[in-house]
Amino acid sequence: xxxxxxxxxxxxxxxxxxxxxxxxxxxIDETGTKIGIISRREALSIASQREIDLVVVSPExxxxxxxxxxxxxxxxxxxxxxxxxxxxxxxxxxxxxxxxATIDTxxxxxxxxxxxxFLSKGDKVKLTIRFFGRMITHSDVGRTVMEKFxxxxxxxxxxxxxxxxxxxxxxxxxAPTNT
Numbered sequence: 001x002x003x004x005x006x007x008x009x010x011x012x013x014x015x016x017x018x019x020x021x022x023x024x025x026x027x028i029d030e031t032g033t034k035i036g037i038i039s040r041r042e043a044l045s046i047a048s049q050r051e052i053d054l055v056v057v058s059p060e061x062x063x064x065x066x067x068x069x070x071x072x073x074x075x076x077x078x079x080x081x082x083x084x085x086x087x088x089x090x091x092x093x094x095x096x097x098x099x100x101a102t103i104d105t106x107x108x109x110x111x112x113x114x115x116x117x118f119l120s121k122g123d124k125v126k127l128t129i130r131f132f133g134r135m136i137t138h139s140d141v142g143r144t145v146m147e148k149f150x151x152x153x154x155x156x157x158x159x160x161x162x163x164x165x166x167x168x169x170x171x172x173x174x175a176p177t178n179t
Contacts, residue, residue, distance in 0.1 A: 015056035015064075016071050017044065025056075025066040037063055093123045094173075099149060101129055101142040108145075112152050119157045119176040127163075129170040142170050150174065 015021075020040055027035040027043045030052065038046075043066060047054040053071035056064050095118045097111050118125050127149060129142040146163045153174060161173040 014071075014075075015059055015066075017047070017054055020044075020054065020056055020064075020066065024063045025054075026061075026063050027054075028057075028065065028067045030068050090122055094126055095123050096126045096128060099127060099129045099142075099145055101131065101135055101138065101145055103145060108149070108152075112149065115149075115153060115174070116156055119153070119174065122176050124160065124176070125157070125174045127172045127174065131168050131170070136168060139165060139170065146170060146172055 022040050024037050025040060025043050026037050027046070029035055030050075035043075035046070043054050047068055050068060052068050054066050055069055055071055055074060056066045058065035097115050097118075099111060100107075103111075115125050115127075127146060129146060131139060131142060135142075143163055150159060150163075150172065155177060157174040158177050159172065160175040161171070163170050163172040
């Protein structure tokens with residue numbers, strides 16, 4: 001049996017013109033000067049005379065604060081600011097670099113270059129060493145490799161999580177330094 005969700009009509013989040021409850025409002029005109037505390041009906045008549053909208057800017061305050069403004073222009077400005085904020089934000093990703101307890105020097109240097117590239121882009125790096133078969137008995141060799149790798153990163157990254165065993169894997173997390 002399928003469970004059907006009932007959809008409720010979206011309640012307007014903005015209180016504009018007729019959606020404003022019938023209360024006393026502190027009204028501010030488009031230039032920023034206070035008109036005073038008046039009823040909703042009077043405020044709506046003033047807004048219609050000036051051919052602009054009445055928008056509640058502070059619904060929590062008593063009395064509610066409403067401003068006379070062009071609502072569509074106000075909404076456009078808010079959406080533009082949100083787009084600008086989203087465009088400028090950077091999402092930090094967690095990249096994984098797999099090492100081996102028996103890694104050779106060239107492979108070590110290649111993985112180090114890749115790690116430094118990730119850190120310079122602002123991403124976190126998760127270092128992993130998997131121990132297969134009887135290699136788990138020599139986990140100290142893997143720890144030495146990982147410590148050497150972290151030391152090679154130097155000031156380009158900060159250790160967020162020290163190397164620790166997690167089942168058959170050793171894991172460490174490196175975050176980029178904020179410079």
